[in-house]
Amino acid sequence: MGSFFDKILGREKKSANQAKERLKLVLIHDRTDLSPGSLDMMKDELIAVISRYVQIDSSAVTIGIEHNGREQRLVADIPLKPAGRRRRS
Amino acid sequence: MAKVVTVTSGKGGVGKTTATANVAMALAATGEKVVCIDADIGLRNLDVILGLENRIVFDLVDVVEGRCRLKQAMIRDKRLPELYLIPAAQTRDKTAVSPSDMVRLCDELDTECDWVLIDSPAGIERGFRNAVAPANFVIVITNPEVSAVRDADRIIGLIEAEEKGPAHLIINRIKPELVKRGDMLSIEDVLELLAVELLGVVPEDEKVLMGGNRGAPVALEERSLAGQAFRNIARRLKGEEIPYLDLMNSGGFIGRITKLLRPGGR
Numbered sequence: 001m002g003s004f005f006d007k008i009l010g011r012e013k014k015s016a017n018q019a020k021e022r023l024k025l026v027l028i029h030d031r032t033d034l035s036p037g038s039l040d041m042m043k044d045e046l047i048a049v050i051s052r053y054v055q056i057d058s059s060a061v062t063i064g065i066e067h068n069g070r071e072q073r074l075v076a077d078i079p080l081k082p083a084g085r086r087r088r089s
Numbered sequence: 090m091a092k093v094v095t096v097t098s099g100k101g102g103v104g105k106t107t108a109t110a111n112v113a114m115a116l117a118a119t120g121e122k123v124v125c126i127d128a129d130i131g132l133r134n135l136d137v138i139l140g141l142e143n144r145i146v147f148d149l150v151d152v153v154e155g156r157c158r159l160k161q162a163m164i165r166d167k168r169l170p171e172l173y174l175i176p177a178a179q180t181r182d183k184t185a186v187s188p189s190d191m192v193r194l195c196d197e198l199d200t201e202c203d204w205v206l207i208d209s210p211a212g213i214e215r216g217f218r219n220a221v222a223p224a225n226f227v228i229v230i231t232n233p234e235v236s237a238v239r240d241a242d243r244i245i246g247l248i249e250a251e252e253k254g255p256a257h258l259i260i261n262r263i264k265p266e267l268v269k270r271g272d273m274l275s276i277e278d279v280l281e282l283l284a285v286e287l288l289g290v291v292p293e294d295e296k297v298l299m300g301g302n303r304g305a306p307v308a309l310e311e312r313s314l315a316g317q318a319f320r321n322i323a324r325r326l327k328g329e330e331i332p333y334l335d336l337m338n339s340g341g342f343i344g345r346i347t348k349l350l351r352p353g354g355r
Contacts (some may be wrong), residue, residue, distance in 0.1 A: 020281075067284075
């Protein structure tokens with residue numbers, strides 16, 4: 001995503017760059033049939049499930065689709081909170 | 090024996106028929122025996138682009154429905170005697186032919202020729218499935234425009250789902266001056282977005298339109314840049330390693346392309 005900001009800052013006026021950035025997002029959703037809305041719902045449910053087992057920093061959870069070539073994967077980053085003194089299973 | 094190559098795109102108007110006609114001509118000009126099939130039933134055009142429209146007696150549906158033998162529907166080109174066309178029916182629709190009909194037809198052509206080139210209709214429905222069913226090599230053609238690239242991505246996914254992949258890409262009608270100005274997606278951009286192998290890049294060239302007007306595809310025109318691009322594509326299909334045309338006139342261009350072609354991109 002670093003290059004995304006470079007482009008925004010550097011060459012924002014060029015229509016080809018806009019085309020590319022817009023297409024990147026459109027293609028991710030075309031390929032997976034997963035809408036941004038249902039991705040958000042899934043994120044909330046995941047937070048609820050994981051919180052039952054371990055304390056997490058729910059405000060910092062990110063979930064997104066990454067791709068390598070035409071292969072796509074769902075990547076979640078879930079920061080854990082430091083373990084407290086009490087610990088229950 | 091025959092290699093069955095289907096040219097498809099998802100979106101209409103990106104140059105499927107033009108590419109089919111030109112690649113077929115370029116292959117036939119090198120002595121290969123080529124049979125083109127127009128799979129766009131109801132909206133046929135490969136006949137006019139090849140300049141063979143006045144010689145149609147039987148068509149694809151006549152063959153499938155048993156009204157004629159396969160050879161009777163094969164129109165022989167007079168310029169290149171190794172080039173044949175099986176035209177589409179004009180007064181029927183896509184359902185007149187099934188994917189298994191197409192497979193059977195291509196099985197019959199297997200010993201007749203070196204190449205079968207199938208011009209697919211636009212869309213992702215029956216006509217597309219008919220065109221792709223017998224293929225052992227699929228070419229996806231796109232333009233450097235958002236709608237064409239999006240549809241190409243969709244069709245590439247469907248080709249993979251049909252286990253006909255990996256698809257091979259032709260980027261058609263690129264305008265180097267617009268790319269330089271930053272107002273057209275570059276070859277690198279399109280390859281990064283679609284993540285498929287590049288088969289060729291064809292520049293915008295008014296000679297393509299003129300060739301269509303005359304029914305004489307530019308592949309045989311020595312001086313046409315698009316013609317050269319199509320001849321190169323034909324040679325790559327035959328397995329030769331041909332460098333991409335240096336459309337941007339900058340030294341690093343070909344190097345960048347080769348880099349992008351490696352698995353994993355950059």
